Amino acid sequence: MCYLALRKFEGLPRPEKKRLIDMLCEAGVLWLQFTGGEPTIDRDFLSAYTYAYERGMLLEILTNGSRLHREDVLDTLTRLPPHKLTVSLYGASEEAADSLTRTRGSFRRVMKGLDAVRAVKIPIEVTIIITTHNEHEVDAMRNLAHKYTDRVNEFGSISPTYDGQPDPLAAQSTRFLGGDTVFQGCPAGHTFFHVDPFGLATMCKVGRENPVNLMEAGVAGLLGLPAISDAQMLRTGGCSGCKLSGTCRVCRPLAKAYQTAKAPLENYCQHGKGVPA
Ligand code: SF4
Structure with a gap:
């Protein structure tokens, strides 16, 4: 999981x-x-x-x-x-x-x-x-x-792996998925960030596009993270033009992981929950 x-x-x-x-x-x-x-x-x-x-x-x-x-x-x-x-x-x-x-x-x-x-x-x-x-x-x-x-x-919000592999979804209990709160934005990449075991800095654990190699770039490399983060938060890909994004419960990087994993829509997306557009 x-x-x-x-x-x-x-x-x-x-x-x-x-x-x-x-x-x-x-x-x-x-x-x-x-x-x-x-x-x-x-x-x-x-x-x-x-x-x-x-x-x-x-x-x-x-x-x-x-x-x-x-x-x-x-x-x-x-x-x-x-x-x-x-x-x-x-x-x-x-x-x-x-x-x-x-x-x-x-x-x-x-x-x-x-x-x-x-x-x-x-x-x-x-x-x-x-x-x-x-x-x-x-x-x-x-x-x-x-x-x-x-x-x-x-x-209970067991998600796919951050790169969209569906394996953890088998352990997902649909009765305890959580996600009752509307996503209100997130300061990832602005006021906090994630670093992996190789010193690769990303906006968070899930949004790992365009990592900054701190061991090569040094602290100055962090200055690029806000823009990298903002780009990942755009409702692109499967969320492009979504009229329900204002009531969405998941951030874009997490939605992308669910979409890549081909998870059932009802487990994460308002379109799967009968919410009128
Ligand atoms: S409601 Fe579904 S399609 Fe719309 S932004 Fe959220 S995850 Fe994407």
């Missing part, structure tokens, strides 16, 4: 990661979110986290919780507390969670991680990821999450 098509173990070597973090500081980045795949399995995660912390950024980690029980992780997060630690919950039972992650033992590991961070009093937020694998136990997931924190979110 991941929005990434490939999650290869690859990226910049450690010194280049530090150079990238220096560049982000130079660019005035105040808040940095580590995400993945799963960020904590990267062998440089703790050193990159520590370095970014020492450079004074507010740090957020999005994790599946599978490594939170490890001593080195717990030690670092206790000494250098994250601004926010968000753990994804994929089920309330081994059966549901392990079938979704396709990893035997994943549920046991996240439980171990949640217990470990609670024991050392690291505050967390839990995001319940709702899919066809676990929609039957949503209430149990809510109860489980609330045992660890009051800050519980729910997420």
Whole structure:
């Protein structure tokens, strides 16, 4: 159900990661979110986290919780507390969670991680990821999450991969798709941006056209991002001339991913929801 098509173990070597973090500081980045795949399995995660912390950024980690029980992780997060630690919950039972992650033992590991961070009093937020694998136990997931924190979110908007591969849609629970709010615009590429493991900067995780190679262009390369972002937000392609775009629930890059994946219109587009034009 991941929005990434490939999650290869690859990226910049450690010194280049530090150079990238220096560049982000130079660019005035105040808040940095580590995400993945799963960020904590990267062998440089703790050193990159520590370095970014020492450079004074507010740090957020999005994790599946599978490594939170490890001593080195717990030690670092206790000494250098994250601004926010968000753990994804994929089920309330081994059966549901392990079938979704396709990893035997994943549920046991996240439980171990949640217990470990609670024991050392690291505050967390839990995001319940709702899919066809676990929609039957949503209430149990809510109860489980609330045992660890009051800050519980729910997420059911499983999208295609950012490059439009449809595979994650098989896990999409149509009862929990969300998307009730009209899209009001987004400052991606203007006030925040995304950087991949190679230092390629894009407007966000989804809109990845015309990436800027920060390792070659340096911080100045970011000056081109607003225009790259604006171009991706135009209702072009399958959305060209749409009379319902004023009530659309998805941004253009996400609509494009759905369209490329040939997802059912009713799952994302107002034209599939019987909204009169
Ligand atoms: S309503 Fe559908 S066609 Fe119109 S802008 Fe949104 S996704 Fe595109």
